[in-house]
Amino acid sequence: QAKEAGRGGYRFFATEMNQRLQERRALEADLRQALASGGFRLAFQPQINLEDKRIIGAEALLRWDRPGHGNMPPDQFIGVAEETGLIGPIGAWAINEACRQAMLWPAHMNIAVNVSPVQFRQAGLFECVTSALQASGLSPARLELEITESVLLNDTEDTLAMLGRLRGLGVKIAMDDFGTGYSSLGYLQKFPFDKLKIDRSFVRDLGRDPNASAIVSAVVGMSRALGVRANAEGVEEQDQAALLLAEGCEEVQGYFFGKPMSAEEFSVLLH
Numbered sequence: 001q002a003k004e005a006g007r008g009g010y011r012f013f014a015t016e017m018n019q020r021l022q023e024r025r026a027l028e029a030d031l032r033q034a035l036a037s038g039g040f041r042l043a044f045q046p047q048i049n050l051e052d053k054r055i056i057g058a059e060a061l062l063r064w065d066r067p068g069h070g071n072m073p074p075d076q077f078i079g080v081a082e083e084t085g086l087i088g089p090i091g092a093w094a095i096n097e098a099c100r101q102a103m104l105w106p107a108h109m110n111i112a113v114n115v116s117p118v119q120f121r122q123a124g125l126f127e128c129v130t131s132a133l134q135a136s137g138l139s140p141a142r143l144e145l146e147i148t149e150s151v152l153l154n155d156t157e158d159t160l161a162m163l164g165r166l167r168g169l170g171v172k173i174a175m176d177d178f179g180t181g182y183s184s185l186g187y188l189q190k191f192p193f194d195k196l197k198i199d200r201s202f203v204r205d206l207g208r209d210p211n212a213s214a215i216v217s218a219v220v221g222m223s224r225a226l227g228v229r230a231n232a233e234g235v236e237e238q239d240q241a242a243l244l245l246a247e248g249c250e251e252v253q254g255y256f257f258g259k260p261m262s263a264e265e266f267s268v269l270l271h
């Protein structure tokens with residue numbers, strides 16, 4: 001009886017494994033196809049200077065209308081793109097496209113692009129950034145690269161050196177999803193970030209959960225003391241914006257101010 005169930009369980013497990021493997025292969029093939037045929041687009045979410053509520057730029061977010069699946073959010077395909085190395089060319093496309101679009105906006109508008117930890121460790125990121133700047137003619141000061149704490153987990157010396165080279169170009173470096181990673185705060189002492197983006201999990205509970213409010217308050221205070229700009233992600237309500245302003249948070253992003261939108265929609269918003 002137990003043996004039977006065990007064998008059945010094994011068979012079931014093997015089938016499921018097989019199915020998963022097939023799904024991954026299909027996803028990888030579709031990603032390659034999208035790369036080759038221009039299947040990706042970028043959405044742009046406004047970044048707002050909280051004091052005067054002016055748009056100061058946008059974050060570029062990858063969008064993919066996967067054939068037969070509809071819109072597939074980046075969280076569902078970036079993992080496989082990282083495992084297969086496809087994140088290199090996909091990320092390079094995103095950086096190039098983001099710079100190209102930003103050139104169509106007024107000269108004081110900035111553009112932020114996410115860089116995956118795997119993409120960061122691959123050879124060629126520096127060359128990718130310089131060539132995107134050159135091809136578009138975008139001023140480096142208008143480009144911001146968003147990295148996560150996991151970038152800083154290994155090879156800290158090499159990582160800091162690479163961040164220094166990028167920053168040496170005049171490009172800005174933002175720490176994304178701040179407070180959700182496993183890194184120590186030590187890196188804040190070792191590298192001069194331009195921006196800390198407070199993760200939306202803390203912003204969501206602002207004003208409801210005293211712990212979340214305490215954390216946001218502490219992060220804003222710390223960034224001010226460090227001379228780093230603070231951006232609060234995922235602001236969905238007026239009250240959250242008011243609390244953030246009272247705390248002295250410089251910058252916000254979120255559905256309350258604007259959802260990610262097409263390049264055309266963003267251009268219209270600017271005019």
Ligand code: C2E
Nearest residue numbers: 061062073074075094114115116234235236253254255260
């Ligand atoms: P992220 O960089 O932290 O981007 C913010 C995410 O929060 C975006 O999801 C955005 O649509 C969403 N968001 C913004 N405001 C609000 C809000 O008020 N409420 C809620 N509930 N959500 C909000 P999205 O576009 O699905 O992207 C998810 C993640 O995928 C990004 O997180 C980023 O880590 C990654 N990603 C997106 N585009 C790229 C890319 O071009 N390259 C790389 N390497 N990663 C990317």
Ligand code: MG
Nearest residue numbers: 059114146176
């Ligand atoms: Mg981001």
Ligand code: MG
Nearest residue numbers: 176177197233
């Ligand atoms: Mg984030």
Ligand code: MG
Nearest residue numbers: 114148176177
């Ligand atoms: Mg994220």
